[in-house]
Amino acid sequence: MVDSAVRISNNDVVALADVQLWPLPRFIAAIDVELAGGARVVSYFAHHGGTAKVELWCVLAHDDRGELMVLRSHSDAEFPSLAARHPQIQLFEREIYEQFSLVPVGHPWLKPIRFEPSWRDHAASAAVIGDFTPYQVAGEEIHEVAVGPVHAGVIEPGHFRFQCHGEEVKHLEISLGFQHRGVEHLLVGGPTAATLLQMEALAGDTTIGHTSAYCQLCESLGGVKITPAAARLRAIALELERLANHVGDVGALSGDTGFLTTASYCGSIRGNILNLSADICGNRFGRGLLRPGGVNFAVDEALAQDLLEKLDAIEDETNGAIALFYDSPSVLARMDGVGCVSMAVAAELGLVGPAARASGLVRDVRQHYPGVADDDFTAAEVENAGDVQARALVRRREIAASFALVRQRLQQLPPGEVALPVASLLPEHIGVALVEGWRGEIVHVAITDDAGRFARYKVVDPSFHNWSGLAMALRGQQISDFPLCNKSFNLSYCGFDL
């Protein structure tokens, strides 16, 4: 029955007419079978198809074959939940419920996720932020610690509830939505002139990652193939973004283990890496660099040379600074065995990115769904222990790999144009774009209307999958392990909240 499903690769498009609308039972059964067979949910969302019913679209990934399966169905009030059998789908089902008031029947954990108003039922009042029933552990000696939305440091808002027995955390519940800006709503009817700027600000530390996915969609739906020079510059920018964030996070981990030397060096070094992006496009976060059809800035010989020299110096400083951290027994002892997420749990939760790879899962878009400029990417960096130390080690190896990739790519910049015009988007098509951002898999899906405008634009930030990983990592840990575990994931609030 799944045989007749549409199968595509990363950055492919399909005419809506070519994706059969399956009856709901067949659609759900197909997802169930595929997930049981090892597939992953990369996107699952509802969409107002213009009829009274709401369409359901699901994109499943078969990493081993580099294949994406697109399934489509519809419903008017409810659909069977698969969350109890496949926890990786639970948040997607809740999102469908929150956005389109379709009830996932049998969902064991049906709560608001962003506290956003319903897209469909305008009369329904939105849930009030923070108004939910947290999971509670009962018992006389149990106490609850609530933190946020406003935290002690300079970070985004979120609400955390720890159920504790003494110092031991029995359960952590994370409730977000404070950063919700209604992004997906705003994207309907686009692309407009503002769309690109909104993509750059989906998650500020992942400007290049999200904007790449958006540009790839516009290009595949617009029938444009960007030039090798543009593709190379994008691939460089993506690795610089990974480097800056990983180095910053090693510094943050270092700060939270009380090892301030590396913390302060990495803080400065991260800035120097951001400045390389600014050398290319004038902005430290890569704002203004990408555009559908290519990039806005070229890198000539002289600039490439200058960047290479700076990169060498930065790499030396980074290696020196982080070696102190990774070679220090007290640091390693602090991270060893803390915040463990086993491979089985990581797979069940559908984790992505360094968090998945630290638990032994080989998941990397650059490996399984490579883009045009990924031909020089060799293999995902994997660790097995699944603890804070493993996540730190994956970061360390990815830092080394990204330095090598940036250097290699800067040394062989293809000549030629860096931007091509993009025609209007194909009407009534669906496109899927995957990018391996520094936190993991970024997925953008666009469905166009009869005029080639976005009828639906779905964004999945890696944090959407990974927050549940952080919650699980805390089980059985001390409450004082939270900052360390949190930094080892360093997830995005605004990327989740959208």
Added chain:
Amino acid sequence: MLKIIPERFRQGYRTSAFPRREPQLSARFRGVPQIDGGKCPPTCHYCVDNCPMQAITRVAGKVVIDLGRCLFCAKCVCPHDAISFSADYRLAVRERRQLQLSADDSLELAQPLADELRRLFGRSLKLRQVSAGGCNACEADFNVLGVPTFDLGRFGIQVVASPRHADGLLVTGPVTANMRAALLDTYAALPEPRLVIVSGACAISGGPFAASAVAGNGVDELLPVDLYVPGCPPHPYTLLDGLLRLLGRR
């Protein structure tokens, strides 16, 4: 420990000579726009039409850019060469209206606080940061002021965990519907007198998501603002320059 000492030498002294010496920013950095009114043909609307943020108007023939809405994307750079972006990173002002930059005009950079407040905060300012729908780039480039390169502490400015210990709020983000109550509660917890500093286009005007019904349109719809720092995000030096001007130290 023994390894730390040589590494310490290699990493060297990193704190910049700012504000004694002007910082070196990247050559492509986009700072204060310069509008050469003489180059604008009388009926031209290129920049007005091309700005994705509707930040530009033409008032009595003069092009005016609202730097509170501007994301420094440079889409307004026109074939007549009338708009360009200078390397000047100094952008912070005290009042919202001062962000309306007219052709051939310059910005009125932030004036110091009144004497009494300056006496209180000039040498020690404790700030509580609230992210209210920001994309985390504004937050990141405020956070970065704490690293050795900028070393915010040497100016007596410090980030504190509790609003009760704070002299002011530094707010980023447009103030989403879901963050409004938390922001107001945090503000209410600050002892008086208290300052409000807003950093980034989001916190000034709603930024890239201004058109959304739930994103919010900036902080000054809710709280009195003492310092506006434009940018998306503002460069760390833009923010630092603004803070020092506010304290009368530049």
